[in-house]
Amino acid sequence: MLMKYEREEIIETCKKLVTHGLTIGTGGNISVFDRQQGLMAISASGVDYFSAKPEDIVILDMDGKIVDSQRKPSSEWSMHKVFYDRRDDINAVVHAHSTYATVLATLRQGLPASNYLVAFSGLDVRCADYETFGTPELAEAAYQAMIDRKAVLLANHGLLAGSGTLDAAFNIAEEIEHCCKIHCIASAMGQPVVLPEDEMVLMQEKFKTYGQPQK
Numbered sequence: 001m002l003m004k005y006e007r008e009e010i011i012e013t014c015k016k017l018v019t020h021g022l023t024i025g026t027g028g029n030i031s032v033f034d035r036q037q038g039l040m041a042i043s044a045s046g047v048d049y050f051s052a053k054p055e056d057i058v059i060l061d062m063d064g065k066i067v068d069s070q071r072k073p074s075s076e077w078s079m080h081k082v083f084y085d086r087r088d089d090i091n092a093v094v095h096a097h098s099t100y101a102t103v104l105a106t107l108r109q110g111l112p113a114s115n116y117l118v119a120f121s122g123l124d125v126r127c128a129d130y131e132t133f134g135t136p137e138l139a140e141a142a143y144q145a146m147i148d149r150k151a152v153l154l155a156n157h158g159l160l161a162g163s164g165t166l167d168a169a170f171n172i173a174e175e176i177e178h179c180c181k182i183h184c185i186a187s188a189m190g191q192p193v194v195l196p197e198d199e200m201v202l203m204q205e206k207f208k209t210y211g212q213p214q215k
Helices: 004-019 077-086 099-106 116-120 136-145 166-189 197-207
Strands: 029-034 039-042 058-061 066-068 092-096 151-154 158-163
Touching (some): 004 029, 004 039, 039 077, 058 077, 099 151, 099 166, 116 166, 116 197, 136 151, 158 166
Antiparallel strands (some): 029 039, 039 058, 058 066, 092 158
8 A cells, every 4th residue: 555654644633633623524625645655645525533444644745636445535635735846845744724824714813822832833824815725726726825934824714834744834833723712802802912023933943842852
């Protein structure tokens, strides 16, 4: 089976989208890119995450052609592909319909640096222009708004995060949703204080050495 490990990893992470409160039902989608083979594994359209099997994960080439699976890929496959085509630092993409990120996106607002954890994405998180789901226009809008960042809000839609590994991409999605929640609650009580750019640059540097050293 092509990309067996990645397929299993996607299924487990899709389940975490639901159990960690980052989506409901079959909302959102997840992919992993194998640069050596030039193949993308992506969750299928409308398949329940808790009953999905490895063969339900769709393998696509970089022309969008199905290489392995009887399933139809997520309608958002082109929004994943654009990052694999143009960003060599991104090998996994997580798209979620998390509540607080979607609240800000519905207001067409980005997430400012109101919490130091925003630095997991960059200096802030921009909100991309609204485009219809599953279209090349949405893929382009997401890509443009995520330049120099690792997360983006999709207007009236949700959140997208990308990184070198699936674990890292999921962590970014979860941290940004957490920061969106804090920002929304703080905004209801007053005016959130935004951290200065130099502090956020420092946070980005500190996060590079966060955690245990790799052996």
